Amino acid sequence: MSVKGVTPIENTLEINWQGDQKSIYHNIWLRDNCHCSECYYPITKQRLLNSATIDINIKPKSVNVKEGKVEIVWDTDHSSTYDVDWLRIHSYNPRLIPLDKKLKDDDDVLKQKLWQVKDIKDDLPQVDYNKIMQSSDETDNEEAIKEWLLQIHKFGFSLINNVPISPTDTEKLCEKLNYIRPTHYGGFWDFTADLSKNDTAYTNFDISNHTDGTYWSNSPGLQLFHLLYHDGKGGTTSLVDSFKCAEILKAKYPESYEIFCKIPVPAHSAGEPKVCIQPDIPQPIFKLDHQGKLIQVRWNQSDRSTMDYWENPEDVIKFYKAIKNWVEIITSPENELWYQMKPGQCLIFDNWRIFHSRSEFTGQRRLCGAYFERDDFISRLKLLTLGREAVLDSI
Structure with missing residues (x-):
């Protein structure tokens, strides 16, 4: 399912899906789940980022949706990219049916x-x-x-x-x-x-x-x-x-x-x-x-x-x-x-x-x-x- 729009709201990010469903993610949760090579070791699927170092009030500087990805540049200038299918599978507010049944x-x-x-x-x-x-x-x-x-x-x-x-x-x-x-x-x-x-x-x-x-x-x-x-x-x-x-x-x-x-x-x-x-x-x-x-x-x-x-x-x-x-x-x-x-x-x-x-x-x-x-x-x-x-x- 594709994304209709993304809206920053206080300490969260709201994603509107096609079909009038939406998901709300906390900024700190998104930052904690960044899978770039600095934050995540792809071979072992383990975190490299120390979650305690993330600012509780972290905010996005910019948000873009492009080719099935949500790209966020944070106010720390760190860049994170999230696959929209992954975001939907892990939607927790509300919990949605995973794309892959x-x-x-x-x-x-x-x-x-x-x-x-x-x-x-x-x-x-x-x-x-x-x-x-x-x-x-x-x-x-x-x-x-x-x-x-x-x-x-x-x-x-x-x-x-x-x-x-x-x-x-x-x-x-x-x-x-x-x-x-x-x-x-x-x-x-x-x-x-x-x-x-x-x-x-x-x-x-x-x-x-x-x-x-x-x-x-x-x-x-x-x-x-x-x-x-x-x-x-x-x-x-x-x-x-x-x-x-x-x-x-x-x-x-x-x-x-x-x-x-x-x-x-x-x-x-x-x-x-x-x-x-x-x-x-x-x-x-x-x-x-x-x-x-x-x-x-x-x-x-x-x-x-x-x-x-x-x-x-x-x-x-x-x-x-x-x-x-x-x-x-x-x-x-x-x-x-x-x-x-x-x-x-x-x-x-x-x-x-x-x-x-x-x-x-x-x-x-x-x-x-x-x-x-x-x-x-x-x-x-x-x-x-x-x-x-x-x-x-x-x-």
Whole structure:
């Protein structure tokens, strides 16, 4: 969209767009976001300008619009040039729809698809191991990886077929996605139910729906499993779309939803003699962004610590009622997808969104897998689906 006119007003600059829309930018904000070579290092996309040196009352000496650019000479004689598309994307007063709709979270390209069992049981998201391993950023052939990332983002999980029944090959698959996150369990892990680590995951117990790592300030973003061997019965995995369940909770039990948004829940990992991990600040079960959109569910009854701090003691009963309402929803057959993992097929899921569980089992069972950071995943997802230019424009 082109610019109809630019008007300096006190400490701001008003841009009038075609279509009778307008944006107001503070002069100091514009000066702070100058991308000339003196103020910004284009290779690393980092600021060189010290924002504290800018005069709060800085004013433009002249303003010109030319060939899709707004050129400003400031009263300090410094010149700044802004692309009009960039200005529109970053309009904050008011916030406008970005020129490139692919930058919007609700665009079809990156729109998440919340599900119940009926929506997904007959068409599970799946990719082929060999196609993923043949993809390469060196040859600009990353379509299989792009499809894989989109499946994980949209549905919260993906199955990878035809994986060699080998921890070495599984680890190579993990590295094809991104960096493996090291923890006190190790980096890439390979284990049986032998309690080599003091955690119920290393037993044959039934484990209820949960997310991993509520005892870390930054819970793992993704988790990958590969069942290498099992000579017994049971050990069936369930998957639950907690975002869909939160939507149901909000509609059916709004007070419980609000409680899960505000009550901080402490957690711990203390099974190992030299480990007692706790988040720096206890966090609510539902984490919302600044616009009130749900972005993470932290749910693990096993790892919840003693809750002995209540700003309002009346919330105690409300919290436990919320747990009852929540468990009613997440264990409903409508929302709990049961799936039997098998050697040669990996499962990867969004640990901020998808609950997993495991039924009790008999016999020997060997599993390998890894954690991944969410930031690394989102970075690669956006670069592959939106393109580097659009992503850089958005920052």
